Amino acid sequence: MAAVCANCHGEGGTSTKPSIPNLAGQNPAYLLEQMRQFADGRRRNEFMEGMIRAMDSDEKIGMVLFYAAQQVAHQPTANPALAAKGQEYFEKTCFRCHGTSGRGNAQIARIAGQQPDYLRLTLHRYRDGTGVRANSIMTPNTKLMSDADIEAVVAYVSSMP
Ligand code: HEC
Numbered sequence: 001m002a003a004v005c006a007n008c009h010g011e012g013g014t015s016t017k018p019s020i021p022n023l024a025g026q027n028p029a030y031l032l033e034q035m036r037q038f039a040d041g042r043r044r045n046e047f048m049e050g051m052i053r054a055m056d057s058d059e060k061i062g063m064v065l066f067y068a069a070q071q072v073a074h075q076p077t078a079n080p081a082l083a084a085k086g087q088e089y090f091e092k093t094c095f096r097c098h099g100t101s102g103r104g105n106a107q108i109a110r111i112a113g114q115q116p117d118y119l120r121l122t123l124h125r126y127r128d129g130t131g132v133r134a135n136s137i138m139t140p141n142t143k144l145m146s147d148a149d150i151e152a153v154v155a156y157v158s159s160m161p
């Protein structure tokens with residue numbers, strides 16, 4: 001089963017495709033909750049919905065524990081000035097829930113070291129209320145972000161270890 005996931009999420013859960021999230025080092029309870037959301041349609045992604053519905057709960061738990069124990073191979077930022085702006089924004093709001101190191105907790109996603117394209121896409125979806133991730137607490141928390149704020153935060157967060 002992990003071999004199937006690795007096609008997209010990478011060996012050991014560090015994705016090599018910038019639009020597909022890393023699962024490595026993610027909080028296990030958060031991962032399980034996202035699987036639940038795919039399975040019941042609160043979170044929309046055609047492929048993931050089908051895939052998760054085909055897994056039994058032992059497989060899901062095994063998968064989540066495996067990925068949570070892996071190290072993320074994060075990439076340093078290509079644009080330190082932009083990342084510095086992003087850090088300022090992060091330390092005004094995001095840290096309250098995601099923690100100063102961006103590692104989250106059981107309910108809140110780890111975002112440190114996450115893939116930049118995936119972060120950008122996800123923040124736009126939350127802000128614009130596309131319904132791909134319904135009723136997320138992230139919608140009010142991204143409402144005031146400009147596209148430039150998002151770019152800066154992505155540069156910072158994706159480079160956090
Ligand atoms: C064909 C590619 C593909 C395969 C294979 C795949 N995934 Fe995914 N997965 C995705 C994409 C794309 C997303 C992001 C969806 C979005 O944009 O919200 C995702 C998201 C996730 C998330 C949510 C992560 C987060 O940070 O919120 C979990 C958990 C997940 N996948 C688990 C798995 C597991 C476990 C397997 C193997 C059983 C698997 N995936 C196989 C493409 C794939």
Ligand code: HEC
Nearest residue numbers: 093094096097107108109111119122133136137138141153
């Ligand atoms: C009030 C608490 C709170 C604040 C403030 C907050 N977040 Fe979140 N964030 C969450 C929760 C809870 C989730 C999981 C939500 C879900 O299931 O959609 C989440 C999810 C995310 C995700 C999706 C992670 C993934 O793996 O798919 C990203 C990216 C994110 N937050 C970035 C940010 C950024 C950037 C900021 C600051 C602008 C921020 N968050 C502020 C609580 C918060």
